[in-house]
Amino acid sequence: MTSVPTNRRTLRWQQATVLSTRDETPRARTFRLALPAAMPHLAGQYYVLRLTAPDGYTAQRSYSVASAPDASGEIELTVEKLDDGEVSEFLHDIVVPGDELEVRGPIGGFFAWAGDTPALLVGGGSGVVPLMAMLRAARREGRPELVRLLVSARTPADLYYADELPGPESTVIWTRAAPPGTARPVGRITAADVAPLVRGGEDVYVCGTPAFADAATAALEEAGVPVARIRVERFGPSG
Amino acid sequence: MAGITRGFTGRRQARDPRLPPGQYDARDDWPVLHAEATPRIGTDRWTFTVEGLVERETTWTWREIHALPPSRYAGDIHCVTTWSKLGMTFDGVSVDLLLDAAGVLPTATHVVAVSHTGYTTNLPLADVTGGKAWVVWDADGQPLTTEHGGPARMIVPHLYFWKSAKWVSGLRLLDHDEQGFWERNGYHDRGDPWTEQRYQGD
Numbered sequence: 206m207t208s209v210p211t212n213r214r215t216l217r218w219q220q221a222t223v224l225s226t227r228d229e230t231p232r233a234r235t236f237r238l239a240l241p242a243a244m245p246h247l248a249g250q251y252y253v254l255r256l257t258a259p260d261g262y263t264a265q266r267s268y269s270v271a272s273a274p275d276a277s278g279e280i281e282l283t284v285e286k287l288d289d290g291e292v293s294e295f296l297h298d299i300v301v302p303g304d305e306l307e308v309r310g311p312i313g314g315f316f317a318w319a320g321d322t323p324a325l326l327v328g329g330g331s332g333v334v335p336l337m338a339m340l341r342a343a344r345r346e347g348r349p350e351l352v353r354l355l356v357s358a359r360t361p362a363d364l365y366y367a368d369e370l371p372g373p374e375s376t377v378i379w380t381r382a383a384p385p386g387t388a389r390p391v392g393r394i395t396a397a398d399v400a401p402l403v404r405g406g407e408d409v410y411v412c413g414t415p416a417f418a419d420a421a422t423a424a425l426e427e428a429g430v431p432v433a434r435i436r437v438e439r440f441g442p443s444g
Numbered sequence: 445m446a447g448i449t450r451g452f453t454g455r456r457q458a459r460d461p462r463l464p465p466g467q468y469d470a471r472d473d474w475p476v477l478h479a480e481a482t483p484r485i486g487t488d489r490w491t492f493t494v495e496g497l498v499e500r501e502t503t504w505t506w507r508e509i510h511a512l513p514p515s516r517y518a519g520d521i522h523c524v525t526t527w528s529k530l531g532m533t534f535d536g537v538s539v540d541l542l543l544d545a546a547g548v549l550p551t552a553t554h555v556v557a558v559s560h561t562g563y564t565t566n567l568p569l570a571d572v573t574g575g576k577a578w579v580v581w582d583a584d585g586q587p588l589t590t591e592h593g594g595p596a597r598m599i600v601p602h603l604y605f606w607k608s609a610k611w612v613s614g615l616r617l618l619d620h621d622e623q624g625f626w627e628r629n630g631y632h633d634r635g636d637p638w639t640e641q642r643y644q645g646d
Contacts, residue, residue, distance in 0.1 A: 216630065216643050220447070256449040264454055265466055265526065291455050291468070299451040307447050312643065314629045315479050415476040415591065422481040432481045433562075439477050 216309055217242070218255065223304045224279065229365045233331065234297055235271060235283045238306065243278040246270050247317035248338035249410065249438075252282060252310030256292060266292045269334040269412075269438075270311065271366075273341035274320075283365060285331040316410060316438045320346060325402055325430075327421045329357040329394070329413030332440060333365050336412055340374060349374050353402045357394050357417065376402065394420050396427035403428050412438040462520050462530050464637035470527035476591045477525055478610060479625070480561045485611055487595050490560070492542070492579060493614035499547030503614075506595070509579065512537045517578050517601055522637040524604040534599050536580030539572045539615070552617040556624060557598050557609040565607050565624035566633060567600060569617070576602055579612060604635035604642070 221238035228234050248270075255265040272281035286297045300306065318324050318339045326336040333356050343352045354375040358364040360382040370377070378398055379391045389398075394417070409430055411421045418439045426432055460469060487506040495501045504512075515538040522528045548569070555572055557565050571577070581588050581596045588594035593610025600607045606626050627633055632641040640646055 216645050218447070255447075256452040256454070257447045258452050258454045259448055262454045263466060264452075264468075267525065295449075295452055304450055306449065309643075312630050315625070419482055419591070426481070432483075435481050437479055437481060 216312070218307050218309045220305045221280075221308045223300060223302050223306060225302050226300070229283055229367075230363055232286045232363075233283055233365055234286070235281050236296065236300065236306075237272075237279060237281050238308065239279050240308070243280070244311060245276075246274050246280065246311035247314075247319060248274060248342040249317040249335045250311035250313045251335070252280065252308045253312065254282070254292070254296075255307045255309075256295060257307065264291050267312070269338070271334045271337050271341075273338055273345045275345070283331070283334045283337075316412070316436055318342070318408070318410065320348075320351075322351065323404060323407035324352050325399075325404075325407050325409045325425075326352055326354040327357075327394070327399065327409065327411045327425070328354070329417030329421065330359070330363065331365070332411075332413030332417065332438070333370075334412075335438065336410060337366050337370065339410070340370070343374070344372075353404075353407075355394075355399060355402055357413070357421075393417075394424050396424045399424050399430075400428040403430055405429075407434070409435045410438075411435060413440060415439045460530065463528055464522055465640055467522055467526055467528040467637065470529050473527070474529060474592065475523065475525070475527055477523065478563070480563065482591050483561050483611055484590060485560050485595060490595050491613065492596070494542055494546035494617070495614060496555075496617035497549040497552040497619060498543075498617055499549065502542075502546040504542075509537060509596075510581075512541055515541070515578060517580070517599060519601055521599070521601050521605050521608070524606055524631065524635065524637075524642050528637075533582075533584055534578060534580040534601075535582040535585075536578045536596065536599075538575065539577035539579060539598070540575065542579065542615070543573065543617075548617055551619045554618045554621045556616045556618060556622055557607070557612055558614050558616060559609045560611040560613045563609055563611070563625050565609050566622055566627055567603070567607055568621070568634065571603060571607075571634070572600060572615070576600060602636075604632075604637050606631065607635050 224237045251269045268282040271283045328336040493503040517534045520530045577600045598609045598612045
């Protein structure tokens with residue numbers, strides 16, 4: 206399994222400016238940031254964000270880049286508001302356009318997609334964020350057929366990027382409540398969900414909670430995907 | 445001070461002195477973070493091998509390693525993703541014992557811990573000797589679950605926890621440093637949580 210080394214020059218902290226915010230769901234908000242020293246990222250990479258109190262106390266968390274790589278010098282991070290999340294609650298409740306936030310990145314070569322090989326993307330809940338960057342990158346490059354995206358969401362109100370995500374490349378399955386007329390019964394991901402999407406030979410990117418990641422990898426293995434082709438990013442409860 | 449975030453005060457509430465900077469207490473949670481599919485490794489085919497710059501390459505089966513004198517770590521663990529767990533116990537054997545059995549050559553300076561999944565992580569030899577590293581199969585008195593690296597994992601608890609290879613299959617002794625999986629992906633070669641050695645260059 207290959208991975209892309211993180212560029213060491215990218216790991217300096219910089220002061221990003223919040224340009225705009227956008228609610229994806231009642232609990233997920235996207236922050237568009239302007240970076241003074243932007244480095245090109247690969248879809249799937251993330252930034253670390255650090256908050257500093259006047260007395261020097263800091264809290265930092267990692268957030269995947271949701272936007273496709275481009276030359277704008279801007280990135281979008283989508284942040285899920287977690288209960289008692291020291292950082293995510295601050296970002297949701299306090300941060301407004303014009304604020305500055307300290308970030309460094311892009312980081313993470315293992316889960317990055319270089320954009321030129323077939324990829325199957327399987328995301329649960331907020332795990333769709335790095336995969337959305339991959340879908341956006343494929344569409345931007347005019348090669349949407351390279352990616353197939355399967356998203357698992359609890360209910361229609363919980364689906365991130367609901368206006369932009371649908372298309373011939375994407376499939377959504379529902380675990381708690383589905384829109385009227387959905388044929389598939391609600392429930393967690395199974396081999397029957399992923400089997401029609403497997404082409405053979407592609408790299409597979411799985412992102413979500415540990416429970417989702419294990420269910421998804423089990424479904425993929427049952428559908429015949431070699432385990433060595435599966436890359437997994439597990440989101441922990443880190444606030 | 446540069447870098448103060450407008451409106452941020454944080455939630456310190458009597459910070460435990462056992463927490464390194466930038467870490468929070470995960471309390472009853474034990475988050476699971478690894479980059480590969482969770483493997484299922486039966487104890488019937490589990491082995492642990494010390495190889496490389498040693499006098500005699502040595503392999504233990506599950507039964508053989510359990511016949512060695514036991515050793516316990518009681519203390520804290522710290523993940524680079526900012527959670528820590530305080531006051532844990534891990535039971536297994538000391539890495540010192542395993543290295544002594546194989547006979548480390550004087551030229552050895554570093555080790556690569558290797559996992560049954562192909563995961564690797566690099567460590568200075570001095571960080572896995574002198575009572576600082578274990579191969580363990582019980583956590584808090586219960587068999588280590590698969591998601592936490594069972595049947596057996598390394599623990600090197602004074603460093604960030606990605607150095608504590610899950611599903612560990614052995615140690616390779618080297619006369620140079622050779623980056624492992626996360627280290628090639630930008631993480632620090634040593635990973636001391638008390639000086640926040642999270643990424644290369646920290």
